[in-house]
Amino acid sequence: MSMVMERSLKYLDERLGTSSLARKTLRKVFPDHWSFLLGEIALFALVVLIFTGTFLTFFYTPSVKEVIYDGSYAPLRGAEVSAAYDSVLRLSFEVRAGLLMRQVHHWAALVFVASIVVHLCRIFFTGAFRRPRELNWLIGIGLLFLALGEGFTGYSLPDDLLSGIGLRIFYSVTLAIPVIGTWVTYLLFGGEFPAGDIISRLFVFHIMLIPALLLALVGAHLAILVLQKHTQFPGHGKTERNVVGKRLWPEQTFKSVSLLLFVTAVLALLGGLAQINPVWQYGPFVAYNVTSPAQPDWYIGFLDGALRLGPPWDLNLFGFTISEVFWPAVLFPGIAFGILTLWPWIERRFTKDRAEHHLLDRPRDTPIRTGIGAAGLMVFFIMFLEGGNDIFGVLLNVTVETITRILQWALVIAPILTFLVTYWMCKSLSRSRLRPARINAGVRLSRTHDGGYETVSLEPAASDGGDRAPAGAGSHSE
């Protein structure tokens, strides 16, 4: 160890007591499966979002005050646009690396939500939400909602035509809330659409309120993870009472940093090579103009699709109106996300399983849960498809009406079919014993109480492939 390093560590240790804490932490063990890195992808996408977002904040003006555009995008020169829109164009064309930062930020947002969803699927399908991790599941769902809100507020900030249309729809959806809808909407927006205040308010949500909540919840999410220790797949030598994997230092640190670099690299590549949200082409938001096709960012796409599918039924009860928008945009998400949020307790009601679980299920071993999860994903997938029905129509040479009719039927039939097919696939995979859980032969170290290690040599498992968990591991089988 070099002199500098020695002296720095001594400095910190004398003031903060870091040495013993660090020693304990650095030896912590984390299991080593690729699917455990999905949450990290989301975390690192968030890091990219924060860094690029901070840069963007220095250039963005959260105001709808009209200015005359005078920049390098010729078709708009002389046009009256909002200061917000003008600042985004200036950032894109007049600020060096501005467009790169903006595009990296937007791609990072798309990948952020995508990785959260994939991570959520991993948690769901392996049963990692079971006791004692229900709280972390709730925090995770909260993070998903915050991410959706952050994305929506973010892409509405440039005040361009496309996102402005999206804001109008959001306005209509909040209007559709029974009883309090008009009040909530007027409070949120500051009046009748397009109330000018909304851009600066979205700005407050986007750079302050939601990020604060995001960071707090991410912190709690990670703290709980460290406290409870990570789950692991069943395998040789792995029990409910231990964690088998690699140490935080050096292996996992190197791997995590490597993943962070890959996340930034992929986002930088996309940000440079693939154009995203070219707001100058859409033009500034004008309340009586519209452009086609008109879709939101992908993670709101399921709501757009639900609205397109939604039956045209408005209700009149004693003179009061429930808008047809209520079913797809308020009721459906409420039920779907309600089930998602409460899933650990819903499942427990049926399995009656109140035990602690640190060993994960393989999805094939829990065919009902896996089937229901797949059916749920299919529902959302159908909504996504419908959200792009005009684009797919042109691509596949099918009319919009045909696609809508097919998907309306599919919404009823496909989830059931998906459940049955998935259930059958799980069962036959279980029976065929394909791809048994891997064994690691070699040397294994075991931590002693005082933080040191003792060597335990690993005998290769029996020749049947070793996919049976050790006794008492508590994995579910149907």
Add this chain to the structure above:
Amino acid sequence: MTAGDQQGSERVAENRELTGDQRKAERSAAIALAVTVVAGIGLFVVYFAGGQTQIEGVLFAIALGGLGVALGIWANRLLDAREVVEERHELSSGAAGRQALGDALAEEVGPVMGRRSLLLKLLAGAGGALGLALLLPVLSLGPAPGRSLKVTSWTRGRRVVDENGKLVTLDTVPEDGFLTVFPEGHEGAADAQTLLIHVRKGSLRLPPDRLAAVPDGTHVAYSKICTHAGCPVGLYRAESQSLICPCHQSQFDVSDGARPFFGPAARPLPQLPLGVDEQGVLVAQGDFYEPVGPAFWDRNRGN
């Protein structure tokens, strides 16, 4: 020998024990890092030469990716690949621990509070009242909806203009054409945006009172705000005389009072009654027949 020297010589000894595999890995990692350095220098060049988005993105990707590859190789092939077992500890302190906490809490607070239930009730009341009062500033965020969702700036006698303020007559829009119009003095008003459509003669199927509000039987006006979720319904299909909204594909039959015949919209686009004044300019005969735009709770109450 100092500790530093000792560790140094241990490190030298380690180096001599690299296997062939590790030597290859080290070489790959070294190349990856060299690529990162080159890309980093490239970024300096590109930036000071004026910047170019695509090249910047690629160079950043290469620089970051190179470092990522190097660290990944290091993690997987240059470190001692040891699997470690760590025991889990019981998180719960057990019944005894929880009892101890319960006792500690009760000890300080219990005897005092138990006999002061009035105090407790008032405490709850105070908390409630204060909590609600603290929420009052939220109401300053916006006005009360009032009737504003049910009226627009169209009034009886208001002249029809296009978005630049030009007056609209029966000659402005050719047959099979359409135009976005506004009340004079309120050009661009979001709630008053209206579609003026010159339909083919005799093609409108409206009840007599509504037809009377269509000048020449051909110039019909509907609200441009979709009754589903509020998008401007700007797509007019002249041949079939129907409108389609780009947001959720609701389709409205212009010949039939803008009745929705496909898609999620449940209500027709409200019609604006029109007339013609002495100068031949189109004028409104009143506000729309119904509140424009998407439905809300009290849409049909107290009109």
Add this chain to the structure above:
Amino acid sequence: MRRTAILIGGIAVLALALTPATGTATTRGAARAAAQQQPADSPALEARGRELYQNACASCHGPDPSGPSYYPRVPSLAEVGGAAAVDWVLRTGRMPWKDNKGPAIERGEPRFNDQDTRALVAYIGRAVGDAQVPQVDPAQGDLQRGRQLYGQACAACHGMNGAGAALGGQNIAVSLQNVHPQDVAEAIKIGPGQMPVGGGLTDYEFGTASSTQEVNDIARYVESLRTSPYNRGGAPIGGKGPVPEGFVAWVIGLGALILAARWIAGRG
């Protein structure tokens, strides 16, 4: 060593493939349009036109262009917009009718050469009493005003960036990212198919100075979509907005990262 070289080579190829392609001028359309600016028609031209009409068009449109057609769904040429309509459908290869795919008529390879096209335009134009073909000059158009007019009148169906969209049923608003200014002028005059006559412009009247200027303005903007599309951000991925963007984010973005995660996790 080799893998690194392949990787770098692959990135270079990827970079080249995704770099925004500049539009290629439609020289054929330009030549045709230039041909249309030439004045008048000789009797020989009209005679040739009549001959072509009888061979290629009369079987559907009837023996006389100004009279009724043979089929209820086929419009009489008297009510489609005159010479401008004929010029437009022939130059863009929409006519003669190619196959029965539904009411939407698709672009294609033009069947007639310049001379024959002019002949048909002259003949049919005179027969239906509307022989005027629009003269358009984008260079005279104001780009900024054109963008504004386009946003008012055209963007709802064709998209602000001209990418085009589905209009329900078999109807498509075509992409305008690679059309000739002559197409723009003619389409606004005709209002082909579901497109409104006058294209949604205020006070459109063919031949007036103000309308001609407005058409020039819009043509200038539409031309800019082809000649300087402003795809500074990189590959436009179709220009259809968030749907293809989401696709790329999942398949390329998350896909690459999952592969990276698998590589990093190693043999774990």
